[in-house]
Amino acid sequence: MKITLEYIENLSSDTKTFWFKKPPNFSYIAGQFIELYLPHKADDRGQKRWFTLSSAPSNDLISITTKVINKPSSFKNTLNKLQPGDEIEMSDTMGDFVLPRNKDIPLVFVAGGIGITPFHSMLSELASKKQKRNITLIYAANDKESLVFENELAKNCKLLPLLSDPPKDWTGLSGKLSADRIINLVDIKNSTRVYLSGPEKMVEAITRDLKTKVNPENVITDYFPGYNSL
Ligand SMILES: Cc1cc2nc3c(=O)[nH]c(=O)nc-3n(C[C@H](O)[C@H](O)[C@H](O)COP(=O)(O)OP(=O)(O)OC[C@H]3O[C@@H](n4cnc5c(N)ncnc54)[C@H](O)[C@@H]3O)c2cc1C
Incomplete structure (x- = not known):
């Protein structure tokens, strides 16, 4: 079309x-x-x-x-x-990287850089429907400027921004994103669904590790080829 x-x-x-x-x-x-x-x-x-x-x-x-x-x-x-x-x-739309029907499932969203796009769509839709869900978003980026949509996202979830190259006055999290870092930041219960989105290599590496540490059936991924890094 x-x-x-x-x-x-x-x-x-x-x-x-x-x-x-x-x-x-x-x-x-x-x-x-x-x-x-x-x-x-x-x-x-x-x-x-x-x-x-x-x-x-x-x-x-x-x-x-x-x-x-x-x-x-x-x-x-x-x-x-x-x-x-x-x-x-x-083209027509495709994909099943979407919110679960059950509104009570706790969700952990993990975005690497431009991988924020599906979460922006989901969180904006929940806000427009005035629907509250238990969502924590770990948003990893290189620097503060790359945290696009930060302010509007913070209104609709618990936002944990993580910078690998933070400015001096940064009060958020800093360092590298990894499966261990995710587990240390959020309490992942057996029912928690973890959504990962970002550059292909980053998502693949973290998913492999994360699936050995949490219920692998609850780890859902979306990855973007073509980007070498965040
Ligand atoms: C399901 C799915 C959803 C996606 N959603 C998004 C999304 O929401 N937003 C988004 O930005 N992307 C998304 N992507 C990825 C998107 O399709 C592109 O692969 C990505 O944006 C990179 O674009 P590009 O190839 O034009 O490279 P560019 O963005 O132009 O460049 C990216 C890197 O590749 C290098 N590069 C560029 N051209 C070449 C070349 N010809 N040869 C070698 N290296 C080159 C550049 O120097 C740079 O380092 C999605 C992919 C999938 C599969």
Whole structure:
């Protein structure tokens, strides 16, 4: 289906949200993803990318949030040059990295950098429905500027920001994210569901370790290829 760009919102020096008009009769579940197709003279990574919808399903617009770094791929370069009113092609939504139906299950969300996008969608949707759940979010990033959405997330969950490169006046957590760090920060009961989202290598390494320490059936993952680090 075609979607039309409404506007681009800068969240930090390298992170942007691209807001599009919602196509008629389009619906999705918070946490799901789509594929975007941008015809252009592409580098070896091609003309398509997966993106989580970072918006809340109840929002009138739909959004993706991504990093556009200094020397981006040809895809990100083309995406970044889109103008309001431009149309691009989007697939149907996919994915089961979504909230459990049972509202009483305690949840631990673990985000590495841009892996925050599905949690932003879920927490924004819960806020718009005025639904309270027991959610702790460990949000790991390199530096303070990379903690996009921090203020709005803090309203809807217990937020534990963790920086690997904190500023001098930082009062939050610092250091590296690991399975042991997660277990030390939150009380993971047998019923607790742990959701991990972030760069592929980070999620894979932490998941492998975490599944040996908590009920592996309650560890749910979503990982983003293409990023080498947070
Ligand atoms: C289910 C799913 C959901 C996802 N959701 C999101 C999301 O919400 N937000 C998001 O940002 N991403 C998401 N991704 C990842 C997304 O699809 C891209 O893989 C990612 O954004 C990297 O984009 P890029 O390849 O354009 O690289 P860039 O973002 O441009 O660059 C990332 C790194 O790759 C290097 N690089 C760029 N081009 C090349 C090249 N041609 N050859 C070698 N190295 C290169 C850059 O120098 C940089 O270090 C998701 C992926 C999946 C599978």
